[in-house]
Structure formats: C-alpha cells, structure tokens
Amino acid sequence: QDSIYVPLFTYRTGPFAGSGMHIADGMHDYLEMLNQRDGGIGGVKLVIEECETGYDTKKGVECYEAVKGKNPVIVNPWSTGITLPLIPRAAVDKIPILSMAYGLSASARGDIFPWVFNPPSTYWDGMSMIIKYIGDKEGGLDKLKGKKIGFLHLDASFGKEPIPLLEELSKELGFEVKLYPVAAQDMQNQSSQWLSVRRDRPDYMIMWGWGSMNGGAIKEAVRSGYPMDKFLSVWWPGEDDARSGGAGAKGFKMLNWHGVGTTYPALQDIMKNVVDKGLSKASKEKVGELLYNRGVYNSLLIAEAIANAQKLTGKKVVTGEDVRRGMETIKLDPARLKALGLEGFADEIALSCVDHNGHRPAFMQEWDGSKWVKISDPIAPMGDRVRAQLEAAAKDYAEKNAGWPKRAEACDKAS
Amino acid sequence: MDILYKAFVEPFLFMSEAPDLLLQTLWEGLVSGVLYALIALGFVLIFKASGVFNFAQGIMVVFAALTLVGLYEKGVPALLALLLTAGVMLLLAIAVERIVLRPLVNQPDIILFMATFGLTYFLVGLGELVFGGSPKEMIADALYLPQGTTELTLLGGPVRFQHLDIAAAVIASIIIAALAVFFSRTRIGRALRAVADSHKAALSVGISLNQIWVIVWFAAGIVALVAGIMWGARSGVSFSLQIIALKALPVLILGGFTSVPGAIIGGLIVGVGEKVGEFYWGPLVGGGIDTWLAYVIALLFLLYRPQGLFGERIIERI
Amino acid sequence: MRPPLQPNRDTDNTLLAVENVSLRFGGVKALTGVSFDIRKGEIRAIIGPNGAGKTSMLNCINGFYHPTDGRIIFKGEMRRKMRPHVAARGGIARTFQNVALFKSMSTLDNIMVGRSLKMKAGFFWQLLRYGPAIEEEVAHRKVVEDIIDFLQIPHIRRTPVGRLPYGLQKRVELGRALAMEPDLLLLDEPMAGMNLEEKEDMARFIIEVNQQFGTTVALIEHDMSVVMDLSDRVVVLEYGRKIADGTPEQVKSDARVIDAYLGVAH
Amino acid sequence: MEQTTQTTGINGVGTEDLVLSVNNIEVIYDHVILVLKGVSLNVERGGIVALLGANGAGKTTTLKAISNLLHAERGEVTKGSITFEGQRVDQLSPNELVRRGCIQVLEGRHCFGHLTIEENLLTGAFTRRDSNAAIWRDVEAIYEYFPRLKQRRNAMAGYTSGGEQQMCAIGRAMMSRPTMILLDEPSMGLAPQIVEEIFEIVRKLNESERVSFLLAEQNTNMALKYATYGYILETGRVVMDGPATMLRENEDVKEFYLGVSEGSRKSFREVKSYKRRKRWLS
Amino acid sequence: MLYREAGQFKTTYFSDMAVFRLREDRTGLAVVVVAAYGLAFVGTDFLLQAVLIPFLVFSLAAIGLNILTGYAGQLSLGTGAFMGVGAYSCYKLMTAFPDVNVIIWILVSGLFSAAVGALFGLPSLRIKGFYLAVATLAAQFFLQWCFIRVPWLVNYNVSGALDAPLRTVFSIPVVGATATSQARYIVVLTLVIALTWLASNLVRGRIGRMWIAVRDMDLAAELIGIRPLQTKLLAFAVSSYYCGVAGALMVFLWYGGAEYDVFNINQSFFILFMVIIGGLGSLIGSFFGAALIFIMPILLGIILPALLVPFGLSIGAETIEHLRFMIVGALIIFFLIVEPHGLARLWQIGKQKLLVWPFPY
Numbered sequence A: 001q002d003s004i005y006v007p008l009f010t011y012r013t014g015p016f017a018g019s020g021m022h023i024a025d026g027m028h029d030y031l032e033m034l035n036q037r038d039g040g041i042g043g044v045k046l047v048i049e050e051c052e053t054g055y056d057t058k059k060g061v062e063c064y065e066a067v068k069g070k071n072p073v074i075v076n077p078w079s080t081g082i083t084l085p086l087i088p089r090a091a092v093d094k095i096p097i098l099s100m101a102y103g104l105s106a107s108a109r110g111d112i113f114p115w116v117f118n119p120p121s122t123y124w125d126g127m128s129m130i131i132k133y134i135g136d137k138e139g140g141l142d143k144l145k146g147k148k149i150g151f152l153h154l155d156a157s158f159g160k161e162p163i164p165l166l167e168e169l170s171k172e173l174g175f176e177v178k179l180y181p182v183a184a185q186d187m188q189n190q191s192s193q194w195l196s197v198r199r200d201r202p203d204y205m206i207m208w209g210w211g212s213m214n215g216g217a218i219k220e221a222v223r224s225g226y227p228m229d230k231f232l233s234v235w236w237p238g239e240d241d242a243r244s245g246g247a248g249a250k251g252f253k254m255l256n257w258h259g260v261g262t263t264y265p266a267l268q269d270i271m272k273n274v275v276d277k278g279l280s281k282a283s284k285e286k287v288g289e290l291l292y293n294r295g296v297y298n299s300l301l302i303a304e305a306i307a308n309a310q311k312l313t314g315k316k317v318v319t320g321e322d323v324r325r326g327m328e329t330i331k332l333d334p335a336r337l338k339a340l341g342l343e344g345f346a347d348e349i350a351l352s353c354v355d356h357n358g359h360r361p362a363f364m365q366e367w368d369g370s371k372w373v374k375i376s377d378p379i380a381p382m383g384d385r386v387r388a389q390l391e392a393a394a395k396d397y398a399e400k401n402a403g404w405p406k407r408a409e410a411c412d413k414a415s
Numbered sequence B: 001m002d003i004l005y006k007a008f009v010e011p012f013l014f015m016s017e018a019p020d021l022l023l024q025t026l027w028e029g030l031v032s033g034v035l036y037a038l039i040a041l042g043f044v045l046i047f048k049a050s051g052v053f054n055f056a057q058g059i060m061v062v063f064a065a066l067t068l069v070g071l072y073e074k075g076v077p078a079l080l081a082l083l084l085t086a087g088v089m090l091l092l093a094i095a096v097e098r099i100v101l102r103p104l105v106n107q108p109d110i111i112l113f114m115a116t117f118g119l120t121y122f123l124v125g126l127g128e129l130v131f132g133g134s135p136k137e138m139i140a141d142a143l144y145l146p147q148g149t150t151e152l153t154l155l156g157g158p159v160r161f162q163h164l165d166i167a168a169a170v171i172a173s174i175i176i177a178a179l180a181v182f183f184s185r186t187r188i189g190r191a192l193r194a195v196a197d198s199h200k201a202a203l204s205v206g207i208s209l210n211q212i213w214v215i216v217w218f219a220a221g222i223v224a225l226v227a228g229i230m231w232g233a234r235s236g237v238s239f240s241l242q243i244i245a246l247k248a249l250p251v252l253i254l255g256g257f258t259s260v261p262g263a264i265i266g267g268l269i270v271g272v273g274e275k276v277g278e279f280y281w282g283p284l285v286g287g288g289i290d291t292w293l294a295y296v297i298a299l300l301f302l303l304y305r306p307q308g309l310f311g312e313r314i315i316e317r318i
Numbered sequence C: 001m002r003p004p005l006q007p008n009r010d011t012d013n014t015l016l017a018v019e020n021v022s023l024r025f026g027g028v029k030a031l032t033g034v035s036f037d038i039r040k041g042e043i044r045a046i047i048g049p050n051g052a053g054k055t056s057m058l059n060c061i062n063g064f065y066h067p068t069d070g071r072i073i074f075k076g077e078m079r080r081k082m083r084p085h086v087a088a089r090g091g092i093a094r095t096f097q098n099v100a101l102f103k104s105m106s107t108l109d110n111i112m113v114g115r116s117l118k119m120k121a122g123f124f125w126q127l128l129r130y131g132p133a134i135e136e137e138v139a140h141r142k143v144v145e146d147i148i149d150f151l152q153i154p155h156i157r158r159t160p161v162g163r164l165p166y167g168l169q170k171r172v173e174l175g176r177a178l179a180m181e182p183d184l185l186l187l188d189e190p191m192a193g194m195n196l197e198e199k200e201d202m203a204r205f206i207i208e209v210n211q212q213f214g215t216t217v218a219l220i221e222h223d224m225s226v227v228m229d230l231s232d233r234v235v236v237l238e239y240g241r242k243i244a245d246g247t248p249e250q251v252k253s254d255a256r257v258i259d260a261y262l263g264v265a266h
Numbered sequence D: 001m002e003q004t005t006q007t008t009g010i011n012g013v014g015t016e017d018l019v020l021s022v023n024n025i026e027v028i029y030d031h032v033i034l035v036l037k038g039v040s041l042n043v044e045r046g047g048i049v050a051l052l053g054a055n056g057a058g059k060t061t062t063l064k065a066i067s068n069l070l071h072a073e074r075g076e077v078t079k080g081s082i083t084f085e086g087q088r089v090d091q092l093s094p095n096e097l098v099r100r101g102c103i104q105v106l107e108g109r110h111c112f113g114h115l116t117i118e119e120n121l122l123t124g125a126f127t128r129r130d131s132n133a134a135i136w137r138d139v140e141a142i143y144e145y146f147p148r149l150k151q152r153r154n155a156m157a158g159y160t161s162g163g164e165q166q167m168c169a170i171g172r173a174m175m176s177r178p179t180m181i182l183l184d185e186p187s188m189g190l191a192p193q194i195v196e197e198i199f200e201i202v203r204k205l206n207e208s209e210r211v212s213f214l215l216a217e218q219n220t221n222m223a224l225k226y227a228t229y230g231y232i233l234e235t236g237r238v239v240m241d242g243p244a245t246m247l248r249e250n251e252d253v254k255e256f257y258l259g260v261s262e263g264s265r266k267s268f269r270e271v272k273s274y275k276r277r278k279r280w281l282s
Numbered sequence E: 001m002l003y004r005e006a007g008q009f010k011t012t013y014f015s016d017m018a019v020f021r022l023r024e025d026r027t028g029l030a031v032v033v034v035a036a037y038g039l040a041f042v043g044t045d046f047l048l049q050a051v052l053i054p055f056l057v058f059s060l061a062a063i064g065l066n067i068l069t070g071y072a073g074q075l076s077l078g079t080g081a082f083m084g085v086g087a088y089s090c091y092k093l094m095t096a097f098p099d100v101n102v103i104i105w106i107l108v109s110g111l112f113s114a115a116v117g118a119l120f121g122l123p124s125l126r127i128k129g130f131y132l133a134v135a136t137l138a139a140q141f142f143l144q145w146c147f148i149r150v151p152w153l154v155n156y157n158v159s160g161a162l163d164a165p166l167r168t169v170f171s172i173p174v175v176g177a178t179a180t181s182q183a184r185y186i187v188v189l190t191l192v193i194a195l196t197w198l199a200s201n202l203v204r205g206r207i208g209r210m211w212i213a214v215r216d217m218d219l220a221a222e223l224i225g226i227r228p229l230q231t232k233l234l235a236f237a238v239s240s241y242y243c244g245v246a247g248a249l250m251v252f253l254w255y256g257g258a259e260y261d262v263f264n265i266n267q268s269f270f271i272l273f274m275v276i277i278g279g280l281g282s283l284i285g286s287f288f289g290a291a292l293i294f295i296m297p298i299l300l301g302i303i304l305p306a307l308l309v310p311f312g313l314s315i316g317a318e319t320i321e322h323l324r325f326m327i328v329g330a331l332i333i334f335f336l337i338v339e340p341h342g343l344a345r346l347w348q349i350g351k352q353k354l355l356v357w358p359f360p361y
C-alpha cells in the first residue's frame, strides 16, 4: 500500500445538505489540492473517499463500518449523533475521530478519550465567549444583571449542551435566560418560537442551530423585527443562511475562528489546482465562503496530523494509530500556518495528550448584507468555568460507562 | 396549587393584559393554519379522488418549488417558469398514473400508500440529482408576491402583518373555494368521489381511472406548487421543507381526509391551537410542545368524531 | 307439510321476546313498534320487502343496533344497550346478508375463530404453544373438523375464504356460527345466490341443526318456497312495521302480505 | 314470453350478428389458480343469454373476463379471445368497453357507499355525453322501475338495505344506456316481487331497445323463463348449452337446477343427503 | 423432486398444526439457523456489525409492527417511539441494577414499552385506519419530546444521549465498547430467534386468530364474541413489546450509544415500509422486508460504484446516494406491482409453483 486512505463523511443530501455540502467541498478540495500540488503528504498520495451519511445516524454508522476495513487514518463524522456511537468503537478499532468543534464536549479530555479530538473549542467555550462579548458590549459582565438573554437552539443534545453553563452564568451574573427549543422537524417553521421572543423581548438572542434552522431563524428574526445586532450565533451559520434573511439580516453576528475568502495562498492553490481543473464540486463563488473554509480548516488538521505522524514514526504510509499521535502533537503556530500558505487564517493551536481541544479563542463577525466582517478581537473562553464543566462531564461519562478503559497510549511531545 | 394557578389562571390573565400579543398570536396561528392547509389540501385531493394516502405530497411541494426556482436560475422568465413548472407537474401526474397507479388498481389502501413512499424516494433522489442539495431562495419578487410588513397599533400594542401571509391566506381561500365547488357540483367531481369509494365499482360503470388519476395528481401538483411558492417564500426552498408535510397530517385528520373545507378548518384549528398552546402554556413545561400539540389536538377531536370534523361518515354496516 | 313432532312448544317457552321495538336513523324509521317472540327450538322466519327492516331487526337482537324504543328480552333477561360481544357470549350467533367472513383466513381458521369464546388457555401458554394451549387447540380442532364434515366442505379446508365462490362463503359462515354452539341462530338470507341444489343442502343443514341440537333459528329469506317449507312461524315486516305473524299457511294467504310482498299468490 | 324465445333462435345466425363472442378463454388468478379452462359462448344481438352453474363454476369470472375487470383482481386471461361488436376487446380498458356499450353489474352490489343513491345513479351516466335533461329523464325512468329508490334517493348508499343496494347497482348500470348488459346474480337478495320486476325490465329493454343480456343467475327458473339461450358451466367448463326451451326440458337440468324431479317440486324438508356429492369434489 | 407435499400424511391434528408441515421446510429452516450461527465465525466485522445485526434488529421491530398492523390491522406510526421506550427503560434498568444480567433487562424493558403502547392503543376502539395513525403519531412526537426533555431518562448525562456501559454475559462483554461484533451478533440472533418463535406460536393460536379476525372485519369479530378493545390492546402491547426489545437491542448492541433522534418518525416509517413490502401478516415477511429496505440500499451502495467504474464514470458519493434513492424507490414500486401482498406472498407462490413443478398449475 502506498497511499493513505482518508474517508470523509459528508452529507450532500438530506435536510442538512445545505450546510453539509459546503463543508464537504472544503474538506475535499484542500486534500485534493495537496494531492495535486504536492503529490499528497510527505510524498504519499491521499486516497480521498466520501461516504454519504445524509446526517443520518444509521447511515453514518454504516459508513464507519464500511470504511473501517480500509485502514482509514481518521474519521470525521460531522454529526454529533454519529459521533456518539463511534466514540466507544474508535478506541477498539484504533481509528481516531475528529469532531471539529462539535460532538461530545467531554472528549476534549485526551486522558480519558485518547481517540477523540474536538478542536479548536467546545460549545462551552463558545457560549462563554458569546456571553463575554455581550458583556463587553454592555460595558462589563456586571452590566448583564437584570438583562434577559434568549437561547434559540436545536432541540437535540447538540443544542442543549451549553444550557447548563448558560444557566450557571445567569445565576452568577444575574441575567435571565429564556429557552426557545426548535425541534428538527420545525426547523423551517419557527413562528412559534419567534412569537415567544416577541412576548419575552430578550435583550439578546443566542442561537445554536444547524442546517436550515439557521436560515429559518434569521428569516423569522427579520420578519418579527427583532434587532439583528442583538442576535448572535455560535459558529455554524453560513453565508446562505444570512443571505436568506435579505437586507434585514444586516447586523447578525456569529462566532468564528478562521478566515473567510480566498486571499490565502493555500486557497489560491485550491483555486488553481482543484477548482480550475474541474476537480471540485464547489462552484467558484462558493470557494472561500465560511463553511467551505470550515471544511478547509478540518482538512488542515487532518493533513497536519498525518504529516506529524510521518515525522513521529518515520514511516511514509501511516496508520490510524500513528495519526492519533500526530493529532496529539498538532502545533499550528503562525510560522507553521504561514508555511502552509494560511497565514492569518486562524489563531494558533496546539493539542496535547491531555488537551484534545485547545480551547482557542474565537472572534465575532458580523453580516454586512453581503459578506462577513470581523468585528472583534479574539475572545478567550472563560477557562475556569469551562474546565469545571469539562471535568464534570468527563467524570460523568467515565462513571456511567463502567469499564471505560484507562488511557494506555503513550504520550508524545510536540516536535 | 401554584401549578394550577400557572396552568389555568395565569395564561388567561396574560391574554387580557396584552391583547395585542394575543391578536398577534392568533394571526400567526391563522397564517400557519392556512399554510398547513395548503399542504393538507394536496393530500385531500388525492385521497378524496382515489383513496390513496399520498406520502409523496411533501416531496412534491419541494419538487415543484425547486423546479420553479431552478428554471428561473437558468434564465427563464418567472412567469414562463411558472407555466413550465405546471407542465412538469402534469408530466409527473401522467408518469405516476402510468407507472405506479395503473398496475396497482383495486389494491388495498396501504399498498398504494406504500407505493407513494417508493415515489417519494424516487423523487428525492431525482430532485437532488437535478437540482443539488443546496437550499435556494424563492423568487418571490419576480412572481410579484408582496413582501413588506404592515405594523398596526391595535389593542394597545404593535401587531405586525406580513403582506406575504395575507397573500397566502387569500390565495389559499380561492383555491379551496374553487375545489370545494368542483367536488360537490361537477360530473368529474362526483366521479372522483366514486373512485375513492371503490375502484372496482368505478371501473365497472366506465369511469376511467387513468384519466381521473391524471387529473387529480395534476391538481395536487398545482396545489403543491402553490404551497411550495408560499412556504418557499417564507422559509426558503430546500429538501428539509418536506418534513413540514408531517404537520399537514394532523390537519388532514382533524378536518377529515376527504373534506376540502375540512382541510382549511383543520388547518386553522391546528395552527391557532398550536401557537396559542405553545405561546401561553409552552413555557410551563419548557417549550417546544408544538411538536406534538397538533397531534394531541387532532386526537381529542377524533375521539369525539372518529372521521374528523368534516370527513365522510365511516360506514359501519353489516 | 312438516312432520308434526314438536313436543314442547308452548308460550312459556319463549326464548326471545321483542316488545314494541322501534329504530330510527335520523329521519328514517327502520322499525316502528315491532313485537314478536321466538320460542325455544322453533324455526322462525322473518320476511318482507326490501328495506322493510329485517336485517335491522336482527341487528337489534344481537346488539349491533340499539333500539331507540322498546325492549328485547332474551332468556328472560332484558337487555337495553348490549354490546354485540355480550350477546355472542349469551348464546346468539348469526350470519350476514353481505358475507362477513374474515377474508384472508382459511375456512378452518374462520371456524376456529368461532370457537374463541370457548377457549380458555392463558396468554403464556399460548406463547409457548404448550400444555393447555396445545391440548385445547387440538380438542377444538376436532370439533371444527366435525363441523366441516357436517357441512361437507372438507376440500376447501385450507383455502382462504376470500377466494371462495359466494355460495361456499355462506356455508363457511354458517359453520362459523355453528362453532359458537349458540342457543339462537340468526340467519340473514343464508340462501341468497345459491342454486337449487345448494339451497337444498343449506336447508338440510338448518333442519339438522335445529332438530339435532335443538338450536332455535331465526331466518330471513326471500325464497318463499324455502320459508314456507322450513319455518314454523313467520313474521312479515313492511316499512318497519309488522303486518302479519303466523304459520306459513296463514301468512301465505294473508291479503296484506300478498299485496306488499309476494305479488302473485304462490 | 314464449314467442320471444321462438323468434330469436340462435341457430344459423351469422357472426356479424353476434354482439359478443367469447372464444375458448382460460383464466388464471394470482398466477397459479386456474379457474376457467376453455370457455366459449356467444350472445347474438338482442339475445338474452343465461349463464348457469353451481357455486364456483366460474360464472362471475367469465363476466369479469369479458368486461376486463379481472386485472383489478390479479386475474388474467391467458388464452382465447373475446370480441364485442366484431372487435377484439381483450386489451381494452373497462371504461372503453362501457363507452362502447357493454356494462357489467357486479355481483354483490358494490354501490358507492359514500354517495347518495341519486349520485350513484348519476355516476352511471359518466360515459354519456348527452344533455343533463336526458340524463335526468333516465334517472326518473329508473325511479319508476324502482320506486323504493326514489324514496331513499338522498340516503347514502352505504346505509341502505341489501336489496336497495342491488336495485341501485342495476339502475346505475342502466344509466349508461348500454347495448349489452352483463348481469351477475341480479336477483340476489331481492324480494320475489322485485325479482319479477327486474326480469320484466330485462325483457322490456331487450324488446324495446334491443339491449342484449348475458346473465349469470342462480335462480334458474326465472333465468330460463326469460332467456333465449343458456350455457351451463361447471368447474370452469361449459358442459351444456342450448336454447332455453331445450334446457328447460332436459332431465338433468330439471333435477339439479329446477328441482322438479318426477313431475312435482320437492319440499325442502324432504331433501335427503344422498345426492350426487361427487360433483363438488372435482 | 426436491419439494413435494405428496407422501407426507398427517395422522394427528397436532402434527397437522405444526408451523412447517413439510419435511423440506423443516430442513430448510434448520439449515438457515445453523448458517446464521455459522456466520458469526466467518463473517467480517462489516457484515456482522453493519449488515446482520441491524438487519436482525429491524426484523424484530418489523415483527412487532407486523403483529399490530399486519395481524391486528391497526396502523401505527409510533414504532420509533415505542422502540425508544424500550431503549430508555433498558438504560434506566441496567444502570440502576448493574449486576443483573443485561439480557434480562433487555427483555424486561419490553414490558415498559408494552405498557406505553397499550396506553396509546386506547383510542383504537373508536378510531380506525389512517385516522388511528394520528393517535400513534401523537405517541411518536410526545414520547420523542419526553426523551429529550426528561434528563432523568438518561441519568442526567451531560451529552443528553444514551451510552452503553460495559455489560457481560458469562463474563463475555456483549454491551459496551469492548464487546466484539461476534458476541453482539450471537446475542441478537439468539434473542431474535427466540422471540420469533414465540411470536409464531402466538399468531397461530387463538390470539392470533382473534387479531386477524379484528383486522379483516372488526364488526363481525365483535358479533362473534371477540372483545374488540381487549384484543386490540393486547396487539398494541405485544407489538410494542417487540419494538421495545428491538429498540434496546438497537441502541446497546448495534449503535452502542445513541441520541434520541434515532427514534424519530423516519424510523417509524422505515419499519412500516419493511412490514408492508415484506408482507402484512407474515412473520417471515418481516425478515424479507427488513432485508429489502435495509440491506438492499447497502448493497446498491457497494454495487453501483463498481458497476459504473468500468464505464469510466467516477461519480461522487452523493450521486451514488441519489441513484440509490431512485433505485430503491423504483424497486419498491416494482415489487409492489409484481406482488402487492409483499415478498412473503411471492415466496409462497414460488413454493406453490415448486410443489406442482414441472406443471404450470
């Protein structure tokens, strides 16, 4: 075997395809670019294969079983629902899982989940950043006292995850929390939720959505006249979602941790080597959009982990076990990013055997009616608070999953 | 005690305190009701006229909307695109009749139901193959749908009316009135009901099932197109829109599978009930109850009238 | 015509009494103040023009319709709003004008269903199909086979009844009713759609059931020769009212009956 | 009535005068159940032909094969041909056949339960292109034949009595103004008076409008009284055919179908069970 | 002459009432069972874990729904939720009493789902056909809402999802990360065989006949003394029991942890379609249906690319998915047209033809 097999779980079909396809394109194109430009990684070609999950747990698990036999070096489920059943399997099958800023937040703890990675931030990090941002706007966290914050979320574990933190913060900082759950089947039919928003008149709205829920929410917000500059989201909406709100969507804000646009040399390379050659499924104008670049970031991590693994083992063709080690030694500092043609694309990040997340800061960006504009400096998560959540969650998981194996994998030092 | 107060007193106090919000809630309920009814209507048409429970109605809505938008994106003028889409729905109706229904004549309802599920699968695959999975925007402007909002101060507070919603209500009422007349007054309408009762007997008196089916599937296709435009203008056009068809089920059942006016009344009851329930009582249990409230409302009505409010009586004779 | 061997047929022997029963559906008066009785062991015919309310009468007797007025006394007990399955438990079995068999089941199973009431083995034995469950199953299967032999339908034992021709379906239906070992057997046009030979068979079965097991029979039939030959007494309904009641001979010569129903004198 | 029989004898009639001709058809249900094993029959223009036979002989199946309703029951004609008005019709759709003037009254009523009696009758006129007035005239004519229907005209058919439904089904078929009616057990469930009435209607239509009839009937007595010609079907084969007068004189027919053995009718009470049971078992 | 009824006479009613009246059928079944166990030792992980275990789980759920819809004639769209009740109660039980054999809890959890099923079956006395579907839809959405809203159900897990703690049977892990697919498969297979056997006993006896009677004509059934409500509720309970057990198996022996979303309405439809396409009122049909609806798309996913590659067509995963959707849809329609009564009937006709072979009828 003289190639490295990288399966990509994607969903270009189904109710979440609108978000999923851009991510899929980004993931695919970056890796394909490496193949085209550099002949792969470390001279080994990457075999990139997509497996369509349709965001369906059943098919996701099927995809996993299907790729398992082909020596995959890493798996990206791109769905919390699929990630959960894969977590226990990964450890047994020795296949690392990369669930980038989604999945089981507790898996940030490398000492307990050696095979799972969820950089660069957890949802708790995200929530704390948003609250911090709101505090800043109000002139200090203490000014949040007496304020009302609405939380519009997908009614699933993904959407519910930040609630405990939010409630804890509300107690401490004295603001009131209103919850507006949106069921998966009502993603495009949120008038009830927004009616309630009109009743409660929250000072800020925070959104935790995916797929067509984001676009639906933005539309409804515009319709019901909610002030858009008070409407903030975690990092999942894309340009399409914002655009669907029309002119009224101007001012909508969201967290993000990487650049948009195609000005980065690596993205130019993608343009040249992949898109222009017709090797991409993305249309030109979508390249460089938010979710596309999210996919690029995902592949950046994969590629970096593979490269690290090659360095660590001295082998050319690496296995899942090696890539797990490569993942743990990821260190993307500005110099490295520059070398990769992604200078300024994202904040630096370093993972370790203990920390599989990084808890990196993210920044706030605003929709100006046609594109995203960065409007804040990186906001660091509230470390202590997030850590407490994480500790509790990790302990909880290990406790409830009696017989959860102790970490046996050795620890590598970043090179 | 407290819980009783919260459940039975507070909501009503709140209603009287903020009548403007109540009005807004009712309006939103009415509008969603109309929109549900538009989807339900497609079901009713086909069920009433052939006894087939058409699982594919939801995807037909998406398919019609996607075709319209897709054609427009290819540079076809909006109104021409609308016509062409109607043509596509006609072709679909003919194909469905030829390939699916004709060989399954006189089979039990559930089998035909299953066949429409196969059709759903097929259309999902075909639609995504042709149009891709990315969501699209409905060409509301090009179709001269009113946009904008009117904000009136009523009952001591601002109440917002979307022009689009008003348009939806008007269009839906027109369609429903026309169909109601069609079914009860015309020769074809009567034949449609006959077919729903018994394929075999309908065949024996010379009603051409093939022709009838093309007609109703085409009509349902047009209704799907209208629903697709309205829903699309509200929520965008994507495959996840088909899930909303599930909301049409309680509407359908509440109104009665076979009643055109039932679809609209059922829609209104479900729409208003759901919104008012969620708005005033939802917070008691953490919200989100509108996912099941519609079904429970429908269930309660059914216990009282097992054939739905306006459904044909279920004949029980021996 | 009929052999005069009816020992105990006095009025005290009433099995079922219908008193002043009326039945209305909205504006339609299906029955208006009908009274008659059925004595133990007799064959009682109900005749009348189409839509006279004969089937409705049977439906009232076994609880499928509830009379809007009047009462029905069965075995000395008055029941007003009785559910059909209670009537069945009380010993009333029937066949239907539009055959009401369980279409997908075989003849054997259809008749076995008729035995359901008599089967007692509990759920868990049934699950295991062992012990009492299987013993009971075998025992009742024997009874059912006897019925099948009696009705001379062994060749269609395993045919799904939906596929049987109409006449045989009627026979299976009779079998199912017999399996219930009823005290009162209600037959709604058991001979419709049969040719002469089959009618003769059917007539024989009815007589044998009546004589051998002493089952009381109430019978609706439009074939006058059958009614005249088989029945002990005849009730005639027209437009939901009783217009005559008596022995076949009396009824046959009743002017009103001839006028309303028979047309030409038979 | 005797005259009718004589004036329209079947023998010597040329094929062009045949309205319907069934040639050696074989019918299979569900791909495995062979029901008709080569049935041939002819109906001449203006004839009334009776199809007799025990339960399960295949009368209904024959009629359905002609009117092309077998498809709907997963049955198919695997051999033979059927011509109506000189043209092959085996591949036509049932509604086309109705348009051409051949309609069937289904066994077991099959009214549209949720339509009123009147609406049921009107659906019968579905294939007609005449004016409304003509159609309503015919509705009135049917009410005249069956006054009971007029009384119940606004009742949902599903709630009417068995006999009322039967009348409705027959009336509905007549509404299409057919030239040929396939009647399946028209007398079933009808009071004796109405049975006579129906056969009188059959005769009347036959005489005044030259409507041809093929009727499957268990009431052999009646059927042979009104029919011109008869076929006797047994387990999927025609075992005997001939002019009605001839059949009525046949000894076997007399015994098994008419019940007049040794001169007089037996009482049902005296029937013994030693009859030739074998005939069931083939 | 492989397959002949001739020469096999039944001398007692007892033997005449056996499930498999023909010797050939009995041998066939034995071969299938042995082969099924054999697969545990020769099958790849993919075959066991991604194909066979889910196939068996779905077959069990399909049997459950078939009892309700196929035998007793009550249309249900709440299967997913009833499976969920089984899974959640199994989770509660096995975490509350970790020392008890997990198989016992799997079997017991079905009882909870049976109770819930019977509760939602109550409206069936009055409501029929497609209208009844709304009652079960209410169950579906209400229960699903409960799954996500009642954190107690998942022991206040932070993830809000079910996870599968390690549980062993005879000290071999069968639930949890370290359980091999072999072990899981054998457990699932054994349970499915046992439960199928019980179901077949039930449907052949008095209760089964009563169900079919209610399905075919509930009015007539009542007129011969069958209590309609009791019979229907029993069907709801038994059916939900099977679904519940299937749900527990699905989460703990197949997925090994899952979100509430796996019990959504699509799951309900999915199983309903297995039942219909397999054959309403046929146990073996449930297996056929599960195979067609679940395994066929997987096969297509494998075959399609292989088919297209020789033509130089390399197509994306999503195009394959689209084609797969279209083909599955078309095949469903095709099978329905060929035999509306499902694959089970097709199977029966096949056997009948074989019986009379070489004659056509």
Ligand SMILES: Nc1ncnc2c1ncn2[C@@H]1O[C@H](COP(=O)(O)OP(=O)(O)OP(=O)(O)O)[C@@H](O)[C@H]1O
Pocket (backbone or CB within 6 Å): B317, C025, C028, C029, C030, C048, C049, C050, C051, C052, C053, C054, C055, C056, C057, C097, D152, D155, D159, D160, D161, D162, D163, D164, D189, D191
């Ligand atoms: N459930 C019902 N709803 C409304 N009308 C009914 C109902 N049941 C019966 N009827 C009416 O009551 C009258 C009597 O009907 P029934 O079926 O008892 O007649 P029948 O004497 O059995 O006639 P036939 O000999 O034609 O079967 C009919 O006019 C019928 O339309």
Ligand SMILES: Nc1ncnc2c1ncn2[C@@H]1O[C@H](COP(=O)(O)OP(=O)(O)OP(=O)(O)O)[C@@H](O)[C@H]1O
Pocket (backbone or CB within 6 Å): C162, C163, C164, C165, C166, C167, C168, C193, D029, D030, D033, D035, D053, D054, D055, D056, D057, D058, D059, D060, D061, D062, D073, D107
């Ligand atoms: N749908 C079907 N599937 C299978 N077999 C059928 C079907 N319909 C009828 N048969 C069989 O075909 C044979 C002929 O039935 P048919 O109904 O034609 O008889 P018939 O002469 O009309 O009898 P009857 O006088 O009882 O109406 C019967 O043996 C019957 O079992």
Ligand SMILES: [Mg+2]
Pocket (backbone or CB within 6 Å): C054, C055, C056, C097, D161, D162, D163
């Ligand atoms: Mg009657």
Ligand SMILES: [Mg+2]
Pocket (backbone or CB within 6 Å): C165, C166, D059, D060, D061, D107, D184, D216
């Ligand atoms: Mg017949």
